[in-house]
Amino acid sequence: MALKRNPNASFEDTGADATVVETTVANDAVEQACEPAVASPAAKVTATTAIAKAQAGALAAPAQRIAPVLTDLKDAVRVDWDTLERLVAGTGTIDNGDGKSVGTWIKMTLMSFQDTYEVVPGDQSDEAKKLVRYSEDGVNLRESGTTVNQYLDELREQGYDKAALKHKNILVGILDETEKPSDLVGEVIQISLSPQSRKTFERYRLTRTAKVNMGRATAEGSEVIKITAEGKQFGKNKFTQLTVTGADE
Structure with a gap:
């Protein structure tokens, strides 16, 4: 500059x-x-x-700070985990709320996105899953006078040494297209991004912003995104990551 x-x-x-x-x-x-x-x-x-x-x-x-694309959509609307029709990561696919696959990718026009947090014990047992708690700001638990740090201490005292706070995103928008036919196309839906998936969303925003600054893309149209399900493995654990890119990529 x-x-x-x-x-x-x-x-x-x-x-x-x-x-x-x-x-x-x-x-x-x-x-x-x-x-x-x-x-x-x-x-x-x-x-x-x-x-x-x-x-x-x-x-x-000081250099002028340029806000990443889509910043104006942050918290445009707030939803709970089940406010709208939901899409979720399946087994290498994206599934609807009934567990039926809509394919390995979708395209949507983003209307809003928000942060959400989960406190997890770090154990996949049924008993441990009952101990999962939620937070809107990463500081206080939802509908509780307990802070996230206090609850993490409680879990660790109970022997859950891997207890942790997970930062996620919820995306809200119009479902434009799916790989497989779906009755949800054209509807307003929501989809949750895991911590790893959330990072791909942030990467997309920063990359798109850089391209806009270089004149290789426009901010207009950046709200139209593509989400692709990818099978991943970390050690013995297999999971599905949702990767966010531009709709034309």
């Missing part, structure tokens, strides 16, 4: 760059009047200091 001169900075005119006027007039007084004024040492110091301050101010000016 080009540096801009501080419009409030002032420079003392020392006359050091004044044009030397040559004359053949014999009159000494006229010759002296045509000579450039010589700056005093004090004036030179003042000018040098002013220039240094102006340059330092220009270099220190």
Whole structure:
């Protein structure tokens, strides 16, 4: 980004760059009047200091922060986990609320997205699943006077050493297209993104923003996204990650 001169900075005119006027007039007084004024040492110091301050101010000016695309859609509407028809990650697919696959990908026009958090014991047993709690802000548990940190301590005291806070996203929008036929096309739906899937959404926003700044894409249309189900494996655990990209990618 080009540096801009501080419009409030002032420079003392020392006359050091004044044009030397040559004359053949014999009159000494006229010759002296045509000579450039010589700056005093004090004036030179003042000018040098002013220039240094102006340059330092220009270099220190903070870079303009550009908000990632879709920032204006954050919390445009707020929903609970089951407010609308839901799509979820299945086994290598995207499923509807009845567990029926709509294919490995969908396209949707995003209307809103929000943060949501889960406190999990870090255990897949049925007993442990009953201990999952939810938070809207990552600080306090939903409908409880207990904080997230307090509950994490309680879980660890009960032997759940892997208890953790999971940061997720809920996306809300119009379902435009699915790989397999679905009655939900054209409806407003919601879909939850796991922590790993949420990172792909953030990556898409930042990448799209960079392309907009370089003139390789436009902010308009960035709300039309594609979500693809991908089978992943971490150690012995297999799971489905939902990857968010632009609809035309």
